Amino acid sequence: MVDVHSDGLEKELLPRPGAELPMEFALLSFEGKLRAAGVTTAFHGAAFEESGGRGMRRTLESARRICAAVESRGDDGLVDHRILHRLDIRCPEGLAGLRQRLAEIGGAARGPVLVSHEDHTPGQGQYADRGYYERYLVGTRGVTEEEARAYVDRLIEDRDGRLDVREEALEWLGEQAGAGRIRLLGHDPSSPQEIEELCDRGGSVAEFPTTTAAAKAAREHGMPVVMGAPNVLPGHSHNGNASGRELVGRGLVTALASDYLPSGLLSAALLLAEDGLASLPEAVGLVTGGAADVAGLPDRGRLAPGLRADLVLAEAGRPWPVVPAVLRAASGASGGDAA
Template sequence: MNTGVSERRVEHWTLGSPPTDYVLGHVRAVLVDRIVEDALVAVRGGVIAAVEPHPPGLAADVDGQGLLCVPGLVDVHSDGLEKERLPRPGAELPLEFALLSFEGKLRAAAVTTVFHGAGFEESHGRGLARSVAGAEQVCAAVAAARAEGLVDHRILYRLDVRCPEGLAGLRRQLASETGTGPTAAPGPRPALVSHEDHTPGQGQYADRAYYERYLVGTRGMSGQEAAQHVDELIEDRNGRLDVREEALAWLAGRAYAGRIRLLGHDPSSADEIDELVSRGGAVAEFPTTVTAARAARERGLPVVMGAPNVLRGGSHNGNASGRDLVAAGLVTALASDYLPSGLLAAAFALANDAVVDLPAAIRLVTAGAAEVAALPDRGRLAPGLRADLALIAAGPRWPVVRSVLRASDATGRQEPLATGAAPA
């Protein structure tokens, strides 16, 4: 087979990033609304120059051999790094190694842009405790990884609104990121911030019984001990409502100033969606009810659901089914939550089960997710966008990632966050 490239050039592709200029031929190009059969994708300067039918007899640098070509996946909420750091209780790995190891899983899942969750909170229990110090370490490690990583590593700043230490820590973190590096697009990028409140009895654990069962299963408590612990937790957190109000007011100010792009985590009602919009919120993340999801779409907000929820066919907490919300047209994006491979698998499951067609399913993990993150330069196979591409074998049921071609960093330079040096 004549691919038009030398052995040395092929080796370069295997060991690192593709060249800035190349032609990928004979692929099934998945656009936002259709599939172009036997397509050609031309890349110039790391940017897509053309997506069109492949003319007979025209040589390409790489023969896609009929594989599906999709944009690189965008994962807007990933807690997988936590699991990578602690693969077994008591066996915590160095953060930098865990990030490198996790990058391999992201690449294998066709993820080219990922937002790692950094939890600004103080929580303890079985597993890796979340702390402000830990969140700061993750931010530093991800910033370092962006310079040389094979994936575009970014941060989803997660704030527990009833945690005063978390609020102080996030203030410091955003104020410290002055964004002095080169930028690939005019103006700075607002930081992606999700606010959450996991107090049992509302939000994710609206039915506290699910949280009690979680404590029994993960911490070895008896049913009575779990119920007592939840009572104490609710009482303690109800004493921090003033912190919650301060946090929400501060977030609203940052959102309206364009410093952050605000996500509301686990909204459960139309009233909560209205409150999110009133404080400048831009995205509904993991709504727990159909009512909240519908209200978000009626207010024009993107809606993110978890890919594992879609794969399982329902929530593990008794909340809304992601699959049902997709079928109702109420979901615009999927996030991995904790399972990178779940993104593509969930998309194909939706298409295979005729919940939506394949272009619409792929849109949930590409263009829809890019919209959530306000990254208009990626997520679609369209001229002028980043050439972050993945070649996929559909398989009889589950997809298999055959190759990932991420655009050269000549076109993907790190842009500054919109935090500046303004007072926090």
């Protein structure tokens, strides 16, 4: 099982406000949860942005620390740890930080360098209805509804003054993708036009499309489509966007990601099969071969001679599945060698 987008390490690092854990400990602790969920390859989100405001904790320093910890652990533990670079395209500090990061990587990357670009400005994309973002602030940061509205007003005004940064970031990402230095994912595309623009800049994957039209356009372009398992489990998006279950039923989804809930991957896949929205092989493929294709890793995700020997033994269970055992390839081994 391959998880192409996990923000769970951030949550593991800070289980409660003010109770930040050592990074290496948090990674080891989270590794246990990934293993228990049957995940054998995980892409941890490292957010290249500087987010202000109460309760916000995404900084360039935290992104660098996540990258360093993940790279140090690599494929030496229970899980093959990798990095998903996330760029806020309206953040000049984030853009400078990612430029530096890619320069440091150079040609020494272990496999494709995944970069997901995102724009979480309220009023468009993931938060097309700004009310969902305001309720998120109230629920996660302990602010009042009035404070949340005022914060969102200031945020929109501030980010609307950074459209030049957005254009610079998208142009640079297109150059990197065109040169083959990165595998580019478009986060939260909301329309066929955004899919066209993503294709034009060399994008390879539509990640969490917010509308059926965007997902359909992506598939028409032969682009993999990733949806979140937490969207599939309850049958709807938490912020009013496209339903993962509906998109799977329409044949528009090629992979699921945990987003922030590793245990949701297998559960969501088997639920889709049980409800008849996909056959069992199709559903399991969303968290195995389909996810490996999203990551550009052809050496795993399928049971075939010569591929990486990562095997997950899963028991369907009622109502939810469990993972009795995981057998994974030996550290540094090529396909076919198991430990």
